[in-house]
Amino acid sequence: MDRIDYQILNILLSGSRCTLNHIGSQVGLTSPAVSARIHSMEENGVIRSYRADINRGKLDYLITGFIFVRIIPEKYDFFCNFSAQHCAITSHHHVTGDFNALLQFAVRSTEELDVLLDEIRTYGGSRTFVKLKTVFSNKEILLP
Secondary structure, rough: OOOHHHHHHHHHHHOOOOHHHHHHHHHOOHHHHHHHHHHHHHHOOOOOOOOOOOHHHHOOOOOEEEEEEEEEEEHHHHHHHHHHHOOOOEEEEEEOOOEEEEEEEOOOHHHHHHHHHHHHOOOOEEEEEEEEOOOOOOOOOOOO
């Protein structure tokens, strides 16, 4: 990976739907050269996927946030299955510290959040944080 690969990644982070011509004009390469670099980064697992950035608020999921959960080790696999299947849980991270799971959630009402928290409580204790706003996400990658 060189500086040009990092520049390509940052362009893709800011808008993955841009054309190869546009990327090439930004980094000084032809479209086929950009395509080859992107393909190489895909093959090496640097680029894992291309996704839409969905505004859940526009879909009436007005309450979003994070839940730290402390799960006993014997229940962790069951909890992973639960969180993967639950439609309100949008991501699950295994973490270190007082809690061993960090969930991100999106619900339409406080009633839905209450039901979610009751279900999580069967696996262990939790602390919930409601998101007020996102200051930034998908921050640019520093060039080497």
